[in-house]
Amino acid sequence: MKNPSRRQFLKLVGVGGAALAAGAVGGSAVASEGLKINNDNVAMLYDATRCVGCKACMTTCKRVNLASGSLAYEKADFDADGLWDAPADLSGDTRTLIKLHKESPTKWSYVKHSCMHCQKPSCVSVCPVSAMTRDAQSGIVSYDKNICIGCRYCQIACAFNIPRFQWDKALPQIVKCDMCKSTELPRTGTTGCASVCPVDAIHFGKRGDLLLEAQRRLDAQPEKYVQYIYGAHELGGLNHLCLAGVTFEKLGLPIVGDQPPAEFSEKIQHTIYKGFIAPIALYGSLCYVAIRNMKQGADKPAADEKGDDA
Numbered sequence: 001m002k003n004p005s006r007r008q009f010l011k012l013v014g015v016g017g018a019a020l021a022a023g024a025v026g027g028s029a030v031a032s033e034g035l036k037i038n039n040d041n042v043a044m045l046y047d048a049t050r051c052v053g054c055k056a057c058m059t060t061c062k063r064v065n066l067a068s069g070s071l072a073y074e075k076a077d078f079d080a081d082g083l084w085d086a087p088a089d090l091s092g093d094t095r096t097l098i099k100l101h102k103e104s105p106t107k108w109s110y111v112k113h114s115c116m117h118c119q120k121p122s123c124v125s126v127c128p129v130s131a132m133t134r135d136a137q138s139g140i141v142s143y144d145k146n147i148c149i150g151c152r153y154c155q156i157a158c159a160f161n162i163p164r165f166q167w168d169k170a171l172p173q174i175v176k177c178d179m180c181k182s183t184e185l186p187r188t189g190t191t192g193c194a195s196v197c198p199v200d201a202i203h204f205g206k207r208g209d210l211l212l213e214a215q216r217r218l219d220a221q222p223e224k225y226v227q228y229i230y231g232a233h234e235l236g237g238l239n240h241l242c243l244a245g246v247t248f249e250k251l252g253l254p255i256v257g258d259q260p261p262a263e264f265s266e267k268i269q270h271t272i273y274k275g276f277i278a279p280i281a282l283y284g285s286l287c288y289v290a291i292r293n294m295k296q297g298a299d300k301p302a303a304d305e306k307g308d309d310a
C-alpha cells in the first residue's frame with residue numbers, strides 16, 4: 001500500500017481538501033458535539049512492528065515545519081558541535097517523537113508520539129477563542145497562533161498530553177502536529193513523516209482505507225500483533241491509528257475508552273447555556289439579592305435611630 005500522491009490526496013478530501021491544499025483552512029468546525037465517526041477523513045496509520053527507530057520522520061517533521069511552526073533544533077548536552085537534533089520529549093520545538101519501550105533484551109518496541117487528530121478533540125472544545133479548530137472535511141486539528149491568547153487550556157484538556165507551549169520564546173505558540181497542512185500536504189499530497197519512512201511504518205490516506213489495511217495486517221500475521229487497532233474507537237475515534245506488538249499502554253498510549261470528554265462537557269455547557277435561560281435566571285437571582293440587601297441597608301439606620309431614642 002503506497003502513500004497517496006498529491007492528486008490522490010485532493011480526491012481523498014474533496015472540495016474541502018482542495019481548499020486546504022490551497023492553504024485556506026478556516027475554522028470550519030469549531031465544536032465537536034454530535035459528530036459521528038467519519039471514515040472519509042484523512043488519517044495516518046503508524047505500525048510500531050515495522051518501525052526501526054531511524055527517526056527520519058522526526059527530522060523531516062522538523063525540517064519541513066521549522067519556519068511555519070517557529071521550531072528550533074534541540075541540542076544535546078554531549079553535542080559540542082551542535083550537529084544533532086536531540087529532543088528528549090515533545091516540546092515547544094518538537095511535534096513528533098520516536099520513543100523506545102524496552103520490556104526485555106528480546107522484547108521491545110518503538111512508538112511514535114504526535115497529535116492523534118481526535119474526531120472529537122478536547123483541545124478544540126475547551127479553546128475559548130477557537131484558536132484550535134478541526135476541519136470538518138479533512139478532520140485535521142490545527143492551531144492558529146494569531147488567535148491564541150496563551151491560556152493553555154488545550155494542554156490541560158488533551159488526554160494524550162500532546163500540545164506543548166514555547167515557554168522560552170518572546171512570542172510563544174502552542175506546538176503540535178497539524179498533518180503538515182500548510183507545508184508538505186499541499187505540496188506533495190502526503191505528510192513529511194509518511195513520505196520519508198524507509199520501512200513503510202507510517203501510512204497517510206483515507207481513514208476507512210487505513211482501517212481496512214490495519215485489519216488486513218492483523219489477520220495476515222496474528223502472532224506479530226496485539227489484536228487491536230488503537231484509535232479505531234478511542235474517545236470517539238482518532239485519525240492517528242496505531243498497530244503494535246506490545247500492549248498500547250506500555251507504549252504510553254493510555255486506555256481512554258470510547259466516550260469523548262469533549263462531547264460530555266459540550267453537552268453540559270450547551271444545556272446550561274441553551275437560550276441563555278440559566279445565565280438570565282442567575283442574573284435575575286443576583287439582582288433580587290442585591291436589591292433586597294440594599295433595602296435592608298436603607299431600613300437599618302431608621303431602626304437603629306428608633307432604638308437610640310428609646
Ligand code: SF4
Nearest residue numbers: 115116118121123158
Ligand atoms: S490528541 Fe490532543 S491535541 Fe491532538 S486533537 Fe486530540 S485533544 Fe487535540
Ligand code: SF4
Nearest residue numbers: 061177179180192193
Ligand atoms: S504529519 Fe507532519 S507535522 Fe505531523 S508528525 Fe508528521 S511530519 Fe510532523
Ligand code: SF4
Nearest residue numbers: 051052054055057197
Ligand atoms: S521513519 Fe519510519 S522507521 Fe524511521 S523512526 Fe520514523 S516511523 Fe520508524
